[in-house]
Amino acid sequence: MGFDEMVESLKEILDSRYLCNRCTGRLFAQLLTSTSNKERGIAIKTFLAMEIDAKELKIKGCSYKNINFRYAKISCKDKEKCDICNNIFDKINEYALRISKILESYEFKTFLIGVIPSNEMIKKEEELWENIGVEYAEPIKEELSREIGKELLKIMPDKEVDFSKPDITIVIDFQKNRITKKVRSLYIYGKYNKYKEMPQTTWLCSYCHGTGCEKCNFTGRKYEESVQDLIEEIILNQTKGVTTKFHGAGREDIDALCHGWREFVIEVEEPKIRTIDVKALENEINKKNKGKIEVKDLTLVSKEKVKEVKNKRQNKIYEAEIECEKDIKKDDAKRVEELLNNKIIAQQTPSRVQHRRADLVRERKVFYVRFLKIEGKKAKIEVKTEAGTYIKELVSGDEGRTRPSLSSILQNKCKVNKLIVKGFEDEENS
Ligand SMILES: [Zn+2]
Ligand SMILES: [Zn+2]
Structure with a gap:
């Protein structure tokens, strides 16, 4: 639809209902981008008013005496409501004040206003677009959020609008008549x-x-x-x-x-x-x-x-105090160190976590096991393994679910008494 056709359609629309300056101007929002919708609305209405005065246009309820009011700043009847916005733009300051009260107790630098128009507003606006086209139009929610944002900046001049990562987002829901806020964590x-x-x-x-x-x-x-x-x-x-x-x-x-x-x-x-x-x-x-x-x-x-x-996958270094059923022999400990040096072990999901993890056999790398101290049945060891290795099971063998294990190599039933994570190492550096 061309501009002339749009203006013709607008004349028909204005014959049956009242549109405020902003709602009129918003239909042409993409034109003359440095002007406001209000200015656009006044410009078009003033132009039409001249047509009426020249007796080239007739609009119901608008006689030569009241056209200036009807088409420029005010409607001809004082209490006339805009068919689209119900004169909501008159209450922008009220909304901004309400929001500033809500935000009073929060420290923030940036904000963003979001608007959910009422179903009525959306329906009426869409009807209007069907008649007049959307080529140059702007949705009401955009103008509402922008204007309320501007008004809020007048009350809180040290704040800024941020579209990507605002500290606080305020949503005004005109359908539910509710203002909610979301504070960025x-x-x-x-x-x-x-x-x-x-x-x-x-x-x-x-x-x-x-x-x-x-x-x-x-x-x-x-x-x-x-x-x-x-x-x-x-x-x-x-x-x-x-x-x-x-x-x-x-x-x-x-x-x-x-x-x-x-x-x-x-x-x-x-x-x-x-x-x-x-x-x-x-x-x-x-x-x-x-x-x-x-x-x-x-x-x-x-x-x-x-x-x-x-998402970090880190190799880990542990210190473990272990205890076995029989005394640990030095030679056996050496065999453990040799057999588990840079070794891939098979570890089936431990019985103790089976209820919350899928029962799978996973391959895990053991970088080393070192015996730091052996005292009879007890020992202190240091272990370095790939992310996700279960250390308690590497020691106990978990009834054969972890193979090989310290218990299987020592041929001794061992368990961990104390486990300390000593260090983390990002995988790509290993
Ligand atoms: Zn309006
Ligand atoms: Zn309780």
Whole structure:
């Protein structure tokens, strides 16, 4: 449809209903891009008003006396409502004020406004486009979000609009008459050590799922402490966030310790404070949790770091205290070291994790096993293996599910009493 035809269609439309200046101008939004929809609307209406005055155009309800009002800034009847927007643009300031109240308690630099128009608005706008064409049109949701955003900037001049990664996104739903906000999470990277037996992440009580009951002594947790719980407590206190998600580069068993600095990213959801002193945070966590956990290298990172940390495949170095049924002979220990040096072992999913992992036989590389100390039935060993190797089973053999194992080579039934992760090594460097 050409421009002239569009204007002809507009005349017909205006004969039966009222459109405000913005809704009129928005039909031509792609033309004269440096003007606003309001200016476009006024321009077209003024032009039509001249046609009416020249008696070349008749529009119902518009006599020569009131046309200026009808077509320029105001409608001829004071209370006339725009057929598309129901004069919602008159309330932009009201919406901006409501939003600024919601955002009052949040620290942020950038924001983005999103709008969900009412079904009525969408239906009417689509009807209009069917008659007049969409060549130059702009959807109402775009103008609404832009104008409310501009208004908000007048109230909060130190903020900025960010289309890709805003600190806060505000969605105004005109259908449900509801304003919601989404606060971008904060991501803090770091490394932790674990000196006490505990799970890595929050482990909720299986009876009450976190609300607290007699079974869990009203803690809501199966294990009272976890690495996440201890770090989270202090981080939430500083950021005034709601909750956290813990993303570790793998995890050790509850009863295993970590002295090798495992990487993690903790995600703080809905933080009210975004400027944080990570060094002070680190000190506070370490001071409060002496003997339990320790963190280092805390840094604010972007969301992408989560994937990077979670997808890490690292070779690991462990120290294990083992105990066997019979005394361990020095020669047998030597044989273990020789036979497992740079050896691929077959490891079927351990019986203890079978309920949550597919039952498969996986091949894993053992780089070395070294006996550091042998004392009768007990020994201390150091093991370096590929990511995903189960160390307890490498020692016990898991009823023949891990082959070979220390138990099978020693011909002695052995188990791990204590396991410590001593180091991590990124796979590509090995
Ligand atoms: Zn309107
Ligand atoms: Zn409980």
